[in-house]
Amino acid sequence: MRRSTGALVLVPLFVGGVRAQEPPAVFRTEASYVEVDVFVADAQGNAVRGLTRDEVQIFEEGVRQEIATFTEVALPEDRVDPTSGEEAPLPPDVATNEGELDGRIYAIVLDDAQTDRRRSGPVREAAREFITRHMASHDVAAVVHATAGAPPAFTRNKALLLESVARFMGRKTRSAVLERMSAIDVQKEALQAPADPAEVALAPRPGLETDPSDGARAHDARTSMAALERVVRALGDVRGRRKAILFLSEGVDYDTFDVGRRVQRQAADVSSSLQRAIATATWNNVAFYPIDPRGLAARASEDKETGAPPEDRTLGIDSQSLDRERRQSQQSLRRLATETGGIATLDTNDFAAAFERIVRASSHYYLAGYHPADFRPDGAYRRLEVRVARPGVSVLARNGYVRPRRDDSKEERAEVAVAGGTSAELRELLASAWPRPGLTLGVTAAVFKVGAETATVAVAVEVAGRTLPFRRENDRAVNDVEVSLLVLDDAGRVRGGDRLLVQPRLTAQTHERVERHGLRFVRRLELAPGRYQLRVAAREGEEGRRGSVFYDLQVPEFGEEDLAISGVLLTSRAAAFALTPSPDEVVKALLDTPPTAARTFAANDVLTVYAEVYDLLEPAHDLSVTTRVASLDGREVFRTADQRASSALRAEGGGLRLKVGIPLAALSPGAYRLRIEAAPTVGARNVAREVPFQVVAHAGAATADLPPPRTADAGPPGSVARSASRIDRLEAWLSAVEGHTPGTADGPASIVRSWAPAQLVELATDVAVTNALIGDPDHPVLWLVDPARPGRPQRAPYTLDDERRLRGLARDAADRCRRDPLPKVDTDPRRNAQRCVNRLLKRGAVLHTDAAILFGDGTARPDAVPDARRWRVRFTDGRPLGTEGNAGHMELVQALLDNVAPNPAADPTVRLWYIATSAYGQYHERHTRHEDRAVRIFPEDADVQFLAGSLHETFASPRIQSLARSIRLPAGAAHGIGSEQAELRQAEERFRRALERQPAFTEARIRLGRVLHLRGRYEQAARELEQAVTALSSGRSMAADDGLLAYYAEMFLGAAAESLGRREMARSSYTRAAALYPGAPSPRLALSRLALSRNDRAAALRALREALQPGDEDRDDPLWRYHVVQGRDADAWLARLHESLAVEP
């Protein structure tokens, strides 16, 4: 028997349920689809609306094309963010891809490589004007510096764009004419000065082949063109939109017509980079709008620098040279525009008019697409002509396009290092410069101070339930959802990432919750101060929908400020309904429930807000923190204030943790601003954060749908409802313990199996309290003492009514013990109570063990909130398939058995439980990993030591080592698997201990021999294995299945002998192993290899053929199950465990 998958409990890790296979990728656009956007203007330059498909004709190389798609796009030119209202725009703290493409798309390329330093100011001013005055709130833009090489980061956040613009500085190399003029001046001076005639002769001959900056200039030109090409490719992913690149540049300063290459030797290279930029743009339907910042003042600055040029035609230079050079550079700008359907703005200082034109052309246009009949990816240029059948209109469209070559797209596809395991579909989205609509996502992030140099970022990602399809499978709604996060810094370098794969299997009720409230992921990232773009992509497996969102993130330098405020996290009663598998526990704990990316709330909802204020100001002072909600017209609708002394804050590490509940019932529907402001009584500066949100009318949603408020600020405590169900659960558990038949998947086992890990954790406390009450009916229950911190009792989570019920349940349990028909062991009431408690604990242990084992894989209910402390990773063939919440049954059992009195180590049932479940876990590769714990409790037990040794030996194998290297862990988590050598060391120690207790334990000896061989101690290995072989052949072994063990012993002895160079001994061992299992390939492979090493190729081939074609027998090789075979007696151990309950109630 061979198993292909296993599961292994890990200490950490994410989320429930996963699938090994990824759905097929949906790759982007059709290769042969040509999209043309057409701007049609009337005589006044206004856009012509209402054209139909029949009125537009597209000709490719003179042949009319059949238009397959035709759309009129009309975007309002003045859009206003509804949440920004009358006040200055407040950037939203949530990014979403809902309606992502409803604005214009601009890339602003600032060509520092080809802009003179002295014109940096005009370029910055022009770009600033465009962003502040001509970009509407829903437009998206990126600012790209040509020489920066960073990928474009598109955003709606104008502050970010302006910040990038402010960093612009031109660095153009001096032009060829200016260089030549300088060279002439130098030579003139040399000729006038009395100098060594030889030096004069060596001076460069000006104006011809000597141009010291030729290489630099060519490089600048290629850099600019490459930047354009890069931005075009980033925009290429966007279809169905006009894409405009504003190119602020003085143009290609290189004489590409200098075909003789007498002066400008790289004309061909520069020319082809220009051509490539144009070709890429035409194929990707991107229009260039070059703007020459020299405007009308172009000549003046050069004249100032150089004075009048010499009129010397023999030097190829005259008064017109600078003009010619400028015209030539402008020619490149003209080409960029005309060949891509854009407009060049040259020789004018009126940029505003140009910007108007660009906005107009990007706002009202027609998108026409067709499939050319003769499409071939051959890199050929195709001439386009667009005609419109209306008199008096002008048409602006690109006048041709260059077909891609077959491999273009593949070669140029951007690659980014995403979190391991991320599917190709999401990798594509994350590598794109552009967020995608489809699967609707919302993302928010809040930054908190960790230290002076680091910050932690709480990230909430929400998948809208309405866009998430499910299929029905056995009354469950099933799908799988993959989410991948990527953090890029402002240079485009990857600074972090994470990936989650969940497979919700939802009951009807939970499904409805997800449909209404969505699916949420909450993660935490550690980042240094700086500017980042957080890219989040998600896909679902059912219909292959996917989407991505980009979030601009600024991590402040908290260390620089004496007073600072963190980001703001929000949640609400309704938001708590979103299914949040495995939220980051630290983030979740801040608000009691996970934060939400929703910013629209119903009027019957209650918000909870969390923020931190960091106050290191001196001297001692008071800090007042105000939380205020106001409508956009400034009307305050909520205010609360908190005042603290700085000394009190200092005692808490200088931070104030603010959590405020805000009932929305008093707010009328509309847009609001939440403002948290900290005002110290020293210093002149306050700090504040603002978050915009919307309140909508409560659309008849039943109040009962909302979960009870969780925070003290947000309403009355919810403990009554929660603890009532908790006592109900305890009652159900006590009755399941009594009703369960050990070893059967009966009703009671089924009931406890459905409980969530968090409920099992609560149950452990409740059972402990019950047991205390059985021992002492007057035991106080309103305080609980953690044995680890006895000095800090905690208030018990019970009401007075709970306490009354608890005492009743304990009394009933004690009565049942007294009614037990088995003979009493003692008349002492204390010992009888202890016996009663032990019985409850051990029966409970078996109940949960059966629930975990007999109902499948022992993993958590998929829709349950998993126990964050432990996770289970499923794997096959050395690779993780994914992780899921651990059910928590085995952990509960351990907690129960720890309380068996007087000493669990002396209890045979406890011992049997550890051995049986270890054997079961190893045999079925569902490692529960309590072997080491068992060793601590039962250090003298050979079986316990053997199973612990086997587990470590298995963990040293390539399949688990490879798994350990592949698992991605969240920060601070560990999988607990040691290195190969560390695991082998542990294994050796355990096997030696087992053999000390039980020298005839042959299986332990064989495993010890193998481990020694793997540790390179061949002599010792051979000795142990020979001893095992002898024991087995002499019948001195205590093992029942000697043939199997003999096979292992012979194979491992053969390997040890080979390592020692004892080929004949190895051959004998392998031959005996081959005889024991005639269908096993491994000994035959070993024999073949041995034959080859002595150059007997014929014998090697013979043995190999036997290994591959062993005749009619079904091939079976015990080595294939070596990693599980140590647990083959699991069923027998489990039967003994069940029996032990009967004889020892």
Added chain:
Amino acid sequence: VRHARPAALAILLGAISAAGGGAQSPPTFSTGVEAIRVDVLVTDGERPVPGLGPADFEVRDNGVVQDVAFVTAETVPLNVIMALDTSGSVAGEPLDHLRSAGRALLGRLQPQDQAALITFSHQVTLQQALTRDFDRVGRGLADVAPQGETAVVDASYAALMLGETDVGRDLLIVFTDGVDTASWLTSGQVLDAARRADVVVYGVAVRGTEKPEFLRELSRFTGGSLLEVDSTRDLSGAFLRVFDEFRQRYLISYSPRGVSSEGWHQLQVTVKGRRLTIKARAGYVGG
């Protein structure tokens, strides 16, 4: 193992004469003399360099310059062995991609070529020995059901041994999407076997967290190379790239002179007077 095969070369010469010999001058060979064959890829940057003849190559056997007797390329029939990972991890779409890649490769073969198929999970199976009936090889690929773990080391050993023939040039393509989790043989043992073989191995691996070091070494030892693909979707392209590159290799033959016949022979192949990149096996085991 591979080098002393007068009979085989006689058959080979016959095949070349029948094909007209191409542009090469007719090779001469004295039968009965041990001949060493070295499969060589010559590239200038990324591009293979065509049109080289015996006079262009310099071969050093343990440092001793040899007379290159014979250089040929396209006219020699190929023996293509595919050793393909069919462990549980290729179930589903990756297996479809693998089948397509196998079929694409078979489609490139000429009638005089041969193909064989070995599949492996934890268990290595000879699906089809070398044959000119490519349909049978294709059927072997269609029938596999992916399951189990990965024994790429055992499978490579089997493929090296079974693939090596006396006629034609031997190309072994080993594909795996993971690391070895189940082999009995060690990678060192199989690399040692590769030193004794005259098979050019091209490894094809899916890029992942684990580095395919064994395949990289095996490819390097035998003068082939390792191709890492991002996804099994790229397998067809990778297989065809391997095949096309292999087609552009030269088969150099020489009769060793001035060196002892025993032991390990270090080989050094260069193209005279040009700085080109050469890929060839590192040496061979004599005796």
